[in-house]
Amino acid sequence: MARHLPQLTLHGLQMDLKQSSSAQDFDTLVEGYLQRMLALQAHGPYHLLGWSLGGNVAQALAARLRARGEAVALLALMDSYPAEAWTAQPQPVYDDALRTLLGVNGDFDTADIGTGALLARLQRAGSPFAGLGADGLERWARESLRQMQLFRRSATQPFDGPMVFYRALRNPPHRPGPEVWAPHVHPALTACVALDCSHDGLSDPLPMAQIGADLARRFEALKR
Structure with missing residues (x-):
């Protein structure tokens, strides 16, 4: 993303195992991310971006910042959906976490692969998770x-501020749609941008370039 927004300084908040493992609920987890973000930038306006669960963290941060009286100039979500949208869906399991981590590597062809093979892929040469070792990878996956x-x-x-939602069009039919955000957003301040890719494919070069170009236009508009 930084490649497509060279005029901006981007900060990525990675999972902190110690902070995350001590959180007993999602609100506490978000509070930990909030304190880390405030250490980087004490006051708004803020611009937040998140993909999948990261988008849910970003949305929760935006809502919390607005409750504190801070300005959130833009919230951008990459195919993230509110918690209520998943009520009828199966609960995530360990292999789901492993597949999510593999998605960081751009390794998405994993639907029919078992736990052992998933772990082996995460630990193969060139993987950013290989340096964690078997025990470290286990902790990371369990916490995810x-x-x-x-x-x-x-x-x-x-969240009552400006939001753009990047929707992956190639998701399976059981996945939620952008309409599930309606109870949680300000309709006049919310935009939806459809992308011809799957949820996992949002990090591919073309969708990422499209998201980057759209964000660049929005940041330019904010300057006017």
Whole structure:
């Protein structure tokens, strides 16, 4: 994303295992991310971007910042959906967390692969997770799963500021659609941009370039 927004300084908040493992619910988890973000930038306006569960963290941060009286100039979500949209869906399991981590590597062809093969892929040469070792990878995956579970048990809070939603069009039919955000957003301040890719494929070069170009236009508009 930084490649497509060279005029901006981007900060990525990675999962902190110690902070995450001590959180007993999603609100506490978000509070930990909030304190880390405030250490980088004490006051708004803020511009937040997140993909999948990261988008849910970004949305919760935006709602919390607005409750504190801070300005959130833009919230951008990449195919993230509120907790209530998943009520009828199966609960995530350990292999789901492993597949999510593999998605970071751009490795998405994993639907029919078992736990052992998933772990082997994550530890192969060139993987950013290889340096964690078997025990470190286990901790990372277990905590990723726990974050998913905490989110599913949470209640998504409303956000009344500008939001753009990047929707992956090639998702399976059972996946939620952008309409599920209606109770949580300001309709006049919310835009939806459809992309011809799957949820996992949002990080491919073309969708990422399209998202980057759209964000660049929005940042230019904010200057006017």
